[in-house]
Amino acid sequence: MLSEHADIVCTMTTTSPQGRTELLRPDGSPVRVLVVDDEMSITELLSMALRYEGWQIRSxxxxxxxxxxxxxxxxxxxxxxxxxxxxxxxxxxxxxRRELPDVPVLFLTAKDAVEDRIAGLTAGGDDYVTKPFSLEEVVARLRGLIRRSGAADRRSDSTLVVGDLTLDEDSHEVTRAGENIHLTATEFELLRFLMRNPRRVLSKAQILDRVWSYDFGGQANVVELYISYLRRKIDAGREPMIHTRRGAGYLIKPAAS
Amino acid sequence: MLSEHADIVCTMTTTSPQGRTELLRPDGSPVRVLVVDDEMSITELLSMALRYEGWQIRSxxxxxxxxxxxxxxxxxxxxxxxxxxxxxxxxxxxxxRRELPDVPVLFLTAKDAVEDRIAGLTAGGDDYVTKPFSLEEVVARLRGLIRRSGAADRRSDSTLVVGDLTLDEDSHEVTRAGENIHLTATEFELLRFLMRNPRRVLSKAQILDRVWSYDFGGQANVVELYISYLRRKIDAGREPMIHTRRGAGYLIKPAAS
DNA sequence: TGTGTTTCTCAGGGAAATCACAGGCTGCCG
DNA sequence: CGGCAGCCTGTGATTTCCCTGAGAAACACA
Known part of the structure; x- marks a missing residue:
């Protein structure tokens, strides 16, 4: 965790046009992220996705x-x-570090890289993801890093809430009506993506692009499959929150409406 | 989503000559769209339809x-x-992307090339439609992309309203007098087209050209059929909003008048 | 290395949506 | 008032899309 003296303090503010919450610096200017990778396709992909978060990107x-x-x-x-x-x-x-001592770093490593070297690095509050990654993973980790580096601000918390369903991005805890629910990693990321876009239809392609890693070459119906898993755990015997819009995609919304 | 500093900020303003709402840039100049396709018939078709939206087109x-x-x-x-x-x-x-990093892209892909790596395309907030498409679909997607890329402006939302009837383009939710109504994909597109042109007679040919995909070869009376479906769901037991103009077409208007 | 978990493929079943067809209805004209 | 064109809608065939069980493969962890 970085020092509280960091000159970057981020505050949570509601309402992008999509109705999503987004991170901003205290002065209202967008968060700035530097992306460093030698493969152009990766920097392109990340730049696009992170810009979509409302951040300002250089690579x-x-x-x-x-x-x-x-x-x-x-x-x-x-x-x-x-x-x-x-x-x-x-x-x-x-x-x-000499230039910017307090800036958090998200490392990208190959899957088979030596884990212990990374472990030492992340002790300082940094984090890492392995290639190939999913965009949701990268965005979530970055949000976490940025949020924590701006420690002072209490308004930004790490919990998503839709109806009586909650998801904590830090502890990975998911509850419905107070009841704890265990999700696998993929289920968790899928649910997070849905909950970050409540009341909005997400196509299977969008979901695949965000939640699955960029080199996934499989059948598009994994999405259907995981939606089915999620329903079993979240909607089981309750008013359903995950809805299918035939020919369009899926969306999540509070059970009430 | 793009930053509030993006130099393209679109605002919603009423009154095209047709009485429709349309997207404009903040300085009042029309939105500019570039169409890229090797089949001349497609670029022609799209250019015409998009110009009709009041946009400036190059291909x-x-x-x-x-x-x-x-x-x-x-x-x-x-x-x-x-x-x-x-x-x-x-x-x-x-x-x-190198030239215009923040410009949203709508991809056209062949239907049968479905699985062939659409990966990452929608990741940055971009979108795609499969050929053969319907013009309403393309226009709607484009409007969505442009709306979302013009971050700051709150006035442009995703809901169409005619009388006590509302249609939300993000959640695909339709209500009449507060009551939720489920529509199929085609019904939804038809209603969207009607609601985007309230109080204005639309011929069956126009409807067919806009709502059905350009290679549709069926009977023209599908329009009648789907109007009938819509009435059953929207006008059932209420003051009718969908009206027939014998020999001319259909129109939608608030029940009051 | 073995065991339990997670991820994913495949394929069958089933439901929903789309559309053709045809008979019935309506309003308009002579 | 009769006839006709245009419109409405019930029926059912076909297609498309979605769901989910079963099991294989990959992975995690001891």
Whole structure:
């Protein structure tokens, strides 16, 4: 966890046009994120997704570029691939820390990378995800990092609420009508995506693009399958909250209406 | 979603000459849309329909043309066929993103190429429709994209209202006098078309051209059929809002008048 | 390495939506 | 008032889409 003296304090504010909540800095300006990866397709993908969160994005393809950009862009968070062409991720990190000591970093690592090296790094409050990742995962982790780095602000909490259904992004706890519900990782991410977009129809393609990792090449009906799992756990014997809009997609809304 | 600093901010304003509401940029100039498809018949069709929305349209038949046009036309949104003669749709997208990072893209894909990696396309808030599409679908999706990319403006919401009848384009929810009404996909599109043109007679041919996909080869009386479905759900036992103008077409208007 | 969990494929069943057809109804005209 | 064109709607065939059980494969953890 970073110091409370960080000059970046983020506040939660409601109402993007989509009705989603979004993170903003205290002065109302958008959060700034620097994305560093040598594969153009990855930086493109991340930039698009993070811009959609309402954040301001710059990207770099190597270590030196990253340091340069960081200097004048002054990001609130950095997404950093550990495998860069010119220098090791660790070296970049070290130099980055000298420039911006309090900025949280989200590492991207290959699945089979040495876990212990990362473990040491994340002790400082940073975090990491393994490639191939899902966008929901990256966004969620980043939100967490940014939120925690702006510790002072109490208004931003980590719980999503839709009707009598709650989901805590920190503890991964899900309850319906006070009752605890155990979800698997994928189920959790799917539900989070739905709950971050309540009352809004999400197509299977959208869900696949956000919740499944970017290299997923399987059948689109995994979405149907996981919706079915979720219903079993969340709607079982209750007023259903997850609805199908045939030919359009799915949406979640409070049982009441 | 894009930042509030995006230089494209769209505002909702009433009164086109047709009496419809339409999207405009903050300075009052029309929205600009670039259409990219190699089949001339498609670009013609789309250009005509989108111009009718009051938008300014340019079209291109291949990737290089698209990039060139994008550079000086500076569109607010792009309609992009995935199958282009000179380069892959994805390649065009990448280069487009470098030029215009915040412009939303609506992809056109073949229906049978469903599974072929639409991955990541909708991730950044972009959207897609499959060929053959209906014009209402394309227009609705485009409006959605443009609305969402114009972050700050609260006036533009996603709900159509005619009398005590409401239709929400995000949640696909339809109510009459507060009562929820379930519509099928086609019924929904038909009603949306009617409600976007209240108090105005729409011929069966117009309806067929807008609501059904452009390759529809069936009997023209599907329109009658679906009007009948709609009446059953919307006007049932109430003051009717959907009216027949014998020999001319149909129109919707508030029950009061 | 073995065991339990999670993720995903596949395929069958079933429900809903779409549409053609045809007979009945309505309003308009002569 | 009769006839006709245009419109309405019941019936049912077909198609499309969605759900879910069963089991294989991948993974996590001891």
């Amino acid at each position: 770099a393809g190597d270590g030196t570029g990253a340091l340069q950009t960081a200097r004048d862009f002054r990001p609130d968070a950095v997404v950093l691939d550990m495998m860069l062409p010119d220098m090791d991720g660790l070296a970049v990190l070290g130099r980055l | 291109a038949g291949d990737g290089t043309g698209a990039l060139q046009t994008a550079r000086d036309f500076r569109p607010d949104a792009v309609v992009l066929d995935m199958m282009l003669p000179d380069m892959d749709g994805l390649a065009v997208l990448g280069r487009l």
